Amino acid sequence: MLERITRFFTRESAHSDPQEVQIYEDGEHPLSPDMINRDAYKVVDVLQRAGFEAYVVGGCVRDLLIGLKPKDFDVATSAKPGEIKELFRRARIIGRRFQIVHVQFSREIIEVTTFRSNTSQTAGKNHRQQTDSGMLTRDNVFGTVEEDASRRDLTVNALYYDPGDNSIHDFTNGLDDIDDKIIRIIGDPETRFREDPVRLLRVARFAAKLGFDIESHTANPMKQRAADLQQVSPPRLFDETLKLFMSGQALDTFNLLLEYKLFDFIVPQLAPMLNDRQGIPIKLVSQALINTDKRIQASQRVTPAFVYAALLWPVVQKLAKNYEKQGSSPPYALSKAAGEVILKQIPVTAIPKRFTIPMREIWDLQLHLRRRGGNRAKRLLEHPRFRAAYDFVLLREESGEDLEGLGEWWSAYQQANAESREEMADQVAATERRPRKNRRRRGGKPAANPES
């Protein structure tokens, strides 16, 4: 696909003033209207017939040009939210920070946004708000399509496709950057990162997803601006971490997050433990992300609970060991550590309870899976979180933890028939019964979930 693009984009005007629009007409680019989702096409058509400007825009145009399957199709238009709503039977206005219109079709929702401007001089106070550090908190100033292009994050994300006449409108030399495989922020990088620190993560995410290089002016201020991520609301930062780790290029993204010091502000408790590049923590996290990427590749289910369980496990384990040294029983130490570590992470990325509960179960089962003699193994196998906990044992072993062959035992147990399973469990029971020194129990009962 890229060769095809190169062939198309050999125009003289390719390096003109980025404010000047370059229009690539039908035949000058590899897109065609049939590549566009039918419903998005219809939305553009209805808007254009009503006299508005309308384009398919953003990630889908980028992905189609690169030969990737777009996740969704977004539409941008000169029509105001109220005007959009009037044109469609099933449409509703949502959002406060950005007002957008959702047009409902039988198969899906098409997101329609009105062209917005990023020029604060003309903005009334009610429409555009900024914090002292320059961060935008509200942004509903409508503008022209050119202004809409320049308020977008990356040049590769600011291409406007008109399926009506099959033309691409490029205001920021985005097509050249796609062709050259470059991630470049639009406008002054430092200012744009200050306006919205999430753009730091988006730069890393798209560089990893597309395999593109980060252009040097874009890259230069990134480390310095990383700490601004602390100003992003914890629920939004949680959502962004899902996109970072659950979209198929988690390992590459993670390595960029480390390189640009962004990870320090995503899981601050873990970050110092990753300084030892040969250590178990970085191996565990990397392997968890490799496995996540592989599962996505194979269309298998992935859950944020497993990823976050891995991201926080080294921290939980270290703290739990401290509590054990102070005399707590292993289950009590683990439970107390888990509660504390989660409680510290929530103000950074607000992990919802539907994920923290299974995370704690995966961690708890790390102890239970060891005590597998007698009837226990059979019962554990039926635990709803068994599979995740077993995968977690394998992950720990893969990253260099010595669990005395626990993963192998459970692999064999699952494959064995009922009779052999009983034998295996009895054998373990015999060793578990053997009296050991210091078997005296210490510590109280586990604490209740502090986050519940």
Ligand code: ATP
């Ligand atoms: P994906 O494949 O992940 O959906 P996308 O590029 O479509 O990628 P979205 O998050 O869906 O990303 O956003 C749609 C478009 O909105 C982007 O392509 C970009 O033009 C613009 N955009 C999104 N987030 C920001 C931001 N934080 N700052 C500026 N523009 C943004």
Ligand code: MG
């Ligand atoms: Mg999108």
